[in-house]
Amino acid sequence: MKILVTGFDPFGPDKINPAIEAVKRLPDTIKGATIVKVEIPTIFNKCAEVVHDAIAREKPDYVLNIGQAGGRFGLTPERVAINLDDGRIADNAGYQPLNHTIHEDGANAYFTQLPIKAMAHAIREAGLPSTVSNTAGTYVCNHIMYQTQYMRDKEFPQIKAGFMHIPFLPDQVTNRPNTPSLSLADDVRGITAALEAIVEFDGKADLDTVEGTIA
Structure with a gap:
């Protein structure tokens, strides 16, 4: 099995993006699956x-795109991408x-x-906060989730794909009071747990449990 994992480069006022920093530090193999790491703009x-x-x-x-979601407390696998770009800031x-x-x-x-x-569930079992998210926003994160699904629909039907958001790093919130963050080591641990779940559930139905929030 081979899993392509992508992470975005820094954007906006930030000089670092936890997405690509965590992706670069992932193991090369996870439960026998080869992990291919790619930085995307x-x-x-x-x-x-x-x-x-x-x-x-x-x-x-499989394809798993990783992106930053400042303000979120945990790692949040996304359920759905919508056919809309509506940027709060320029790319x-x-x-x-x-x-x-x-x-x-x-x-x-x-x-x-x-x-x-x-x-x-696997991320929480690893001791980190995580819930299923039902909105990937309308910025570049939703864009790449949608685009990858569009590629699957039109050209690469053999792949399974998705997206996961991760929080700010501690260094990014020094001037953002009351904003949650997660260490880079925990990001790597959480993404690894998510990838382990992907491997373990290959060919199986997803858990039939409540893993989201009321919002």
Whole structure:
């Protein structure tokens, strides 16, 4: 089994992005699965080109995109991506789409194929906060989740794909009072636990338990 794991580069005012820093530190193999790590730019459309090339080159069984969600307490596997770009800020190329449809011939939304409940459960079993999230936002994180699902729908039906958000690092919240953070070591541990769940649940149904929140 091969799992492609991507992480975004820094964006906005931050000089670091926990997504790529954690991805770079993942083990090369997890429970026998080969882990392929790729950095992607925080740029609408360009990030999808990089992921497309990596899928075509590596031919993974699974794709897990990782992104930063400042303000969240835990690691949150995403359930769904929507066909909308609506940037609260410009991306790293200066582009800020507003109410923009990603693909006219795409579904309004795509649901993940990953065992997100098992992933959240495994992360909590590792001693870290995690819940299933039902919104990936409308910025580049949702964009790449949607784009990867669109690739699966149109070109790579053999893959299973999804997205997970992780919190700020402690260094990122020194000037952001009352904002939660998680250490880089814990990010790596949590993502590893999620990947272990993906391997363990390969070919199986996801957990039939409540793993989200009331919101």
